[in-house]
Amino acid sequence: MRPEIAGIAWSQRQKAMGFVLIGITLVIVPHLMPNNYWLRIYGMTGIYVMLALGLNVVAGFAGLLDLAYVAFFGIGGYLFAFFSSHHFDIHLPFPLVLPLSALVTMGFGFALGAVSLRLKGDYLAIVTLAFAQIFKLLLFNLDRPVNITGGVNGIFNFDPIEIFGFKIVSPIAYSYLIWFLALVVIIGSFRIKRSRFGRGWEAIREDELAAEAMGVNTTRMKLWAFAGGAFIAGASGTLFASFQDSVFPNSFDFQQLVVIYCMVILGGMGNIVGVTLGAILLSILPEFLREYGAYRMMFYGLILIVLMALRPQGLLGEIGFLTKKMKRPDKDETGVLKASTDLYYDVDSMKAPRKAGYSIDRRPILELNNVTMNFGGLVAVDHLSLTLREREILSVIGPNGAGKTTAFNLISGIYPPTSGKVLFEGTNITGLKPHQVVEIGIARTFQNLRLFNKMSVLDNAKVSQFCRTKSGPLSILLRLPRHRTEERETEKVAKEMLSLFGARLTGYRFDQGAMFLSYANRRRLEIARAMSTNAKLLMLDEPSAGMNPQETVEITEFIKALRDIYGYTILVIEHKLNVVKTISDRVIALDYGRKIAEGSYEEVASNKQVIEAYLGRKKN
Amino acid sequence: MDGTPILQMEKVDTYYGSIQVLYGINVEIGQGELVCLLGGNASGKSTLLKTILGVCRPKRGTVKLEGERIDGKPIKSIVSKGVAIVPENRRIFPRLTVLENMEMGAYLRTDKDQVQRDIDEMLTLFPRLKERLHNPGITLSGGEQQMLAMARALLSKPKILLMDEPSMGLSPALVDQQFELIQNVNRQGTTIFVVEQNANMALSVADRGYVLQTGSIVLADTAQNLLHNEMMQKAYLGGST
């Protein structure tokens, strides 16, 4: 497997050369600075790079608009002041203070995350903003009656730091230290991005519900996002405090936050190279605009407005360097952009023989016992009971609004039923969260397709392996054997599932953004993604919707093969009754949330109640 | 049909982005007719109505109202020319009162006195609404909301009334009531174009019907003929039993 950075494949040798080059640059550049002033700018740029990358974790990867981020920067700074100065007369050595501050700040990150878990989008932004304001207020006011924070003047005059005997006092020494750590953060960012954590976060950013439905523990991952960002911000703050030899409240205010956000957005949210460049650009640019004073902040404001209107994905885009391949929309063999909704189907062309009957002796794998879903007066599912046996394909049919998708949602845990039980392999799974349901072995697709659009085809499939892997941040960052093994396994499973669809989702398609696929391929990917969860039971919600007759035949054969060759048990919602006829062992029909017929296809399709449900009753 | 048809769609192709949803639609509706558009899921029914109303713009073809082209015009313009709609799920304004909902129906009209008279007429037609005149829309029962949505649409004195799946979300008893209402309104002179999934119900009140399948019109005939046409079952349930 060739490691990839920013969408370009690098060989081992090229990578090593790259590192050497960067190393040499970092050693030389400080000496190229004309004077101390520019050396300090160089140092601050390094700190900004770290800060921006930390924000990139929580806002770029996970898509959480955390407006309290700058407070973590402040906490790290003040912690250094507490641990290494005369203020409290504590004098811990720097190699201890740095990780300690980072960890304590991370703790605050977890706390903020825990409080904000249920909030989305705008509300999350506002609540975090309120917390940041409280933080700043505390900084200003906690100097009476006991002087904790030093009030408006802050705290200054810290202990000089030294690492393994080397005293870090001169700006050049600080530059080395800061940029070394910045490099560590950059490498760490790449590692975490291409791990289950990075994929889990990006999935949450794209579609939190779908991520949860593919096995990602969204609650825990959101907490980790806050914590991860806080960790880096805390470390940056500690460095910053030592570098400036002071901390005061105005260094950690809203203006600072806006600057960091601009860096991340300008570079492209989630794009590590972009964010790094954005940070460097926006650290240096103001120096050239110094004489323009307040124009600086106006400029930042304008950047935000203009970027959002014209190029919200930032200068370098969110998916990484978009190669030409990724931009090309999907074309089928005929060369025409295939995305039709031709649904006319012809009975005679369905030539494949159908397997006879259904086996009564196979053990029940899924049971619904009198499940009811009442949405505040609207009964969407009404005392539904069904049994699904191993290696059976059960089709669910019924007119719009009959409760089919609601039943799926109940089984997959999106909301718990008002009453009744859902059992899987004998275990009661009623009320479990969706990611837990996935872990147990049930996976589903969505009627309206909920792919992770900006992620690649391969990554979409890899996300599903989240619940089958366990590596934590430490394993990932240190590339421990467990992580490497899990990554290999993840890739293997994902590629296997995708290759079941032939050339459509493999080869160069692996790296193509999901949003560039044709409609039919997107439906296929949705199924492949569900399969990659190592599920035993698949729930397919209108798998052939929008496909032309050719594609429909193909998907029909495929679903049958899933049962016959691969041993899946499948629950299908389908409207094309020809498809239902071909694949089903059994069929149940729903109307107004109730089961109105059950049996073989022939029995159900000729049932008067069913026909009436579809065509409607005649008028009285 | 005598005179210019109220509505004419010729060779209309509509796309959602790069996906084609309607293929060469030809529809004609004459003055005073009650015509229904039938089809199963994903047949394109809603898109067709949206194309008439101006929510979607056809890529090819024309839509004419009393001979005047309306395709490509903004919604406001089309509504002001005399197209009214009872949307799917009725969409009455939940926190406006019954009276205010009705006033919104007459929003574009400038003849205040006549509007008042028309409102009074509606209230005699729907006494239940009169009882609840100052209650917010959301407190109305399903049946009352039906009536309100209808009254609201009629208050614009439309040349043609579009109805998007009127049976959606209603219990069977209310569906009967709804179609009786539609029939009554049509008998009083309003031209109505109903999009409906419940074929039998719609055909039992309509004059004519079109059947849409995956974006193309596959059947067009009088309602009576359609009711007894075997192809209907095929179009809906796909294939013989």
Place this chain on the structure above:
Amino acid sequence: MIHGIRTFLYPACSGNDMDFYLQQLPQQLVNGLTLGGVYALIAIGYTMVYGILSMLNFAHGEIYMIGGFVGWWVLHLLIGESGPVLHVSLVISLMLIIAMGMTGLLGIAVERFAYRPLRKAPRMNLLLSALGVSIFLQNLVLHHQGAKARFFLVSSLIPESLRLFQVGEVVFSFMRILVIVVAFLLMTGLTFMIKRTKVGKAMRATAQDIEAASFMGIDVDRMIVFVFLIGSALGGAAGTLVGLLFTQVDYYVGFQAGLKGFTAAVLGGIGNIYGAMFGGILLGLLESIATTFFPATYKDVVAFVVLILVLIFRPWGLMGEKVPEKV
């Protein structure tokens, strides 16, 4: 240390605590109503925009601030060496009208250039753009006017005898009465408009169901412009009133006031105009009463804590409706 904390929390701690608080109460009520009126005016702007576009107009606070500056400018123009050039009531009316007019127009401009292009964009983009507008406006004023506060020459405006008067235990000031009266009038006028006029009803309809409103032939874009016009104008009025009340304005007041106005809107139920009025007054009262217990520098914390608590435990506010998420 315990004693230190106690003094920190209860600055007025003494023997007759209860009496002291009760004595303070009427005064705090008046103060609270005054503040509350202002918060309500700001909150209305937030809630109207949220109701119709489901977006948080982050820049609203700056519009309030600019309203204050415009009011100051008008006052400055109309006060000569020997006092106001026109009658007091005329001066104040002109201040309000011009401030409201200009901020209304500013609001329309912001919608047109920063928000309309993003109608179909993801919410995060809209919020970030609003953030950008806020930063831009704040620093525009900073650049143009400097960081120092501008002072309202209120003393030359109001004759000595009318400035303060006492009724029982409570001290009233002319300005406080003015603020309460103007706020009340504006809110009444707004209520009348949205309840009785055709345009007002159309606005409510658009906020409740934007697509259905378009089906009625309502020009939805124009409704949105209208909402920004009114919401911003009310915010501008609030800015001028506060300037008169506290006799100063500076480039930074928008940020704080904006957050508080937003808190009030959320407290009452975002999207609900009556909720904004109610939330504003409630927040003003809460803040006022809190100053008896906490040191003045911490009074802002009240608003932030209320905001956090409401958003976490009851995000639909006191008068809003719980809306379940449809899958």
